Amino acid sequence: MMRPIRAACLGTATLVTLLACTPVAAAATDTGSAQARGKARIITLQAEVQQLTRFPVTPGSVSQGDRVVVRSDLYTDDEAHNKVGETHGACTTTRGGADEAQQCVVTYTLPGGQLTVQGMYYNYLDQGPFDNAITGGTGEYEKARGSVHADTIATTPKVTRRFTIHLV
Numbered sequence: 468m469m470r471p472i473r474a475a476c477l478g479t480a481t482l483v484t485l486l487a488c489t490p491v492a493a494a495a496t497d498t499g500s501a502q503a504r505g506k507a508r509i510i511t512l513q514a515e516v517q518q519l520t521r522f523p524v525t526p527g528s529v530s531q532g533d534r535v536v537v538r539s540d541l542y543t544d545d546e547a548h549n550k551v552g553e554t555h556g557a558c559t560t561t562r563g564g565a566d567e568a569q570q571c572v573v574t575y576t577l578p579g580g581q582l583t584v585q586g587m588y589y590n591y592l593d594q595g596p597f598d599n600a601i602t603g604g605t606g607e608y609e610k611a612r613g614s615v616h617a618d619t620i621a622t623t624p625k626v627t628r629r630f631t632i633h634l635v
Contacts, residue, residue, distance in 0.1 A: 507613075510577075510632040514539040514554055514617075515625045529567050533560035541575065544629060552577040558588060566590065571599065575615075575632075580606020582632070584615050594619040594626065601634070608634075 522534040534557065541552040556573030568589050575582040586599030596618045604611035613633045621627040 507633075507635045510630075510634070511544040512551065512630045512632070513542045513544050513548070513620070514628045514630055515542070516627075517625075519626075528563065529560060529565075530563040531560055533563070534558070535560075535569065539628075541577070541630075573599070575630075577608070580604055580608040582608050582611055582615075594622055601632070 516537060516539045518536075518538045520536050522536070524530040524532040537554070537556050537558070539554040540550055541554060543549045543551055553576050554573050555576070556571055558569040558571035560567060560569050562568035566589075568587055571584075571586060571588050573584045575584065582604045583602045584599045585602050586597070588597045588599075589595060596616065598617075599615045601611050601613045601615060603609075611634055613635045616631045616633070617628045618631075619626065620629050
């Protein structure tokens with residue numbers, strides 16, 4: 468006895484769906500991430516701004532749509548103060564005036580890979596602290612998650628910040 472074609476197709480569709488979902492389930496239980504291995508860590512670095520260029524919409528004021536492109540050298544946060552990498556970032560002003568806000572995307576190039584970071588930066592002119600989310604990475608930072616906290620520790624001769632990178 469032949470079974471109806473509709474039933475055969477349903478069986479094939481169910482099998483294809485189950486097979487297609489298998490990688491998703493495997494990825495959800497990935498044991499290769501730092502969190503799954505229980506290896507959360509903190510990296511503390513100092514950054515010295517080397518280049519910063521502002522592209523104003525309205526020269527002489529801070530306006531929505533202004534762009535800032537920045538590059539910093541990264542150093543160990545110890546007496547040796549060895550250069551270990553760089554940051555490369557771009558920010559767009561989303562709120563102008565004295566209470567400025569910027570949306571920033573930054574890549575940290577480090578030994579063993581790169582970290583990508585994104586978030587808001589408020590009151591650039593005051594050099595205040597900020598926190599950004601780690602959105603991913605490459606190499607040993609592949610699938611990285613966590614946050615970066617930045618504090619300004621000097622404004623002369625170069626703007627210097629302490630980055631505390633929390634990898635989870």
